[in-house]
Amino acid sequence: MGLTAKVRTRDGWAVSHAVVTVTDMSGTQVLRAEADEEGAVRDTTDLAPGAYTVIVTAVGYAPAAASALVTGSGRAEVGTVTLARQGGSELPPPGPWTVDPAHSTVGAVARHLGISSVRGRFTDFTASIEVAPDDVTESRVEAVIRAASIDTGNAMRDTHLRSADFLDVENHPEITYRSTGLSPAGPDRWTVHGELSLHGVVRPVDLDLAHLGTGADPWGGTRAAFRATAELHRDDFALRYNQILQAGIAAVGTTLKVELDIQAVRGEGLPAV
Template identity: 55%
Template sequence: MTGLTARIRNGENWPVPEAVLTVTDSTGRQIGRAVADNTGAVATGSLPPGLHTAVLTAPGYQPVARTAQVSAAGAGSLGDITLVAVAETVALPPAGTWTIDPVHSTVIATARHLGISSIKARFAEVGGRIDIAAPFERSTGYAEIKAACIDTGIAMRDDHLRSADFLDVERYPLISFTGRGMRRTGSDTWVMPGELSLHGQRRAIDLDLTYGGFGPDPWGGVRAAFHAETVLRRDDFAIDYNAMVRAGVAAVGTTVKLDLDIQVVQGEQLPPM
């Protein structure tokens, strides 16, 4: 095998996927770069022989530098490299089930209109749960939104958006997301990949999460807060442009941004308030 190889783990001996290995020569010129796979394995292409500098980086971890010896065949190995997590700015929530509080959670969909302004639709009825795991990267989540609760501030338009021309809430009453695992991107930011079900279509999406912390609430419970966002393409979910014209929202952009502000309560049931 040619190139420089390494296996990248964290302090708990879990792989660090998408860690980046960069190799520079004695002058500081970059001569190799590669990204770790899901097992934490990383390998560059063939490199010039000699002593080089290897730097391994990943979001949320302290960078590591090593001297790399590359043979005349253009190959070398760094072996196992352990990355140390950057000190958490906010403590992670305890493992277990956390239930979405619909009273203190909301979803906003934003689409560009005429390229100069935005149309916003609010979905107030959201439910579900997050199952926090240890390690946090193995956490999963499920959220569902009642499609009929869409609110753009104009009743006639909302009724049309609920109709078979658009969301068709009679046939597809729920919009749902199932998330599988977390991938750290910063000290308090993560990506949760998963599947979104909307208008009878299912698509793989990534939610960008910002974690706000956790603590006790006035009702005897413990709460945690997350902000999540993603961008969807209308075409991916069979949302017909002509139907949007009939609904009075012509010249809306092809993408829709979703922003979710979610509060979850520790346990499988919400406490009385």
């Protein structure tokens, strides 16, 4: 007897802090129950036969309603109720996530000679993500990049980029990013507000973040994929070296486009694979 239900996100993850309220046709509340850690609701309260309305709420999610018909058995099986993030934006399940550098790319693109682009990436970095359980906008991101790991595919150019003309890796060996906030920007899109420390200068930098999906990996873990972009101005970080060509064109553009392709593994630390 009683009511049973499952509360899930659109990706199928349990919403463990959901609350289920049941009202009769007159609008009177007859039952209130909380979901367990698996998002399951199991309540043994006797319900009289008839039609009921089931309302499911959870902090950070838009409420959902469903109908339930109680038969002579006194049992109501609501089934699975799907909740959408408030504002229609989704993130992976709450908790810690560790960025997998072997399956992630931290890159940047700069204009070269005014007619083409040069791409580079950093090969040595660590990062972590903490998805908040209640207010998702309180989620956090932290990343540390070893500046000397810059790789543009040209050894001479990379040596110059490591020098005092550009990254000055001897005096500024690390590039760090720490988020200060998160706001929804559309379905599965977010704006990450944070501070970037580069070349000894700290500036606010926003990331345009897209959550690409979440799923199981071949090693028994759970992975989430993200893509993020940002635009930096070299002058903001005292990276002012340049060479002006005869036509008045700068050899290196003043704007950098940051491109991040990220895979994160659920939990703290990476599995041995």
